[in-house]
Amino acid sequence: MKLSKNQLIRDIALQRIENLFNLAINNIKSNPSLSHRYIEIAIKISQRTRVKIPRNLKYFICKSCHSLLYPGITSRIRISPRRNPHIVVTCMVCGRIKRYPISKKK
């Protein structure tokens, strides 16, 4: 199978997004503003190339300030054990709250 040019661009974009995330994680403690910039660049690449940020990475981005939501540093994670149990992630930078339902196992 021959890879199209578009496919190749998307592959490279995805790799760059993943690299930027790794850099952001590595710098979150020592240089939070640099870490934030890496995330912004990753988002820009995603928008420009229309390559979606993988779900497992997107999980760790604050939708309103684009901070890397690193547990214990830039985010607080709680589990809310109500009727519909969900995970509550609070961005410590801007205070935005994200909620993820926990799917029940039968």
Ligand SMILES: [Zn+2]
């Ligand atoms: Zn935020």
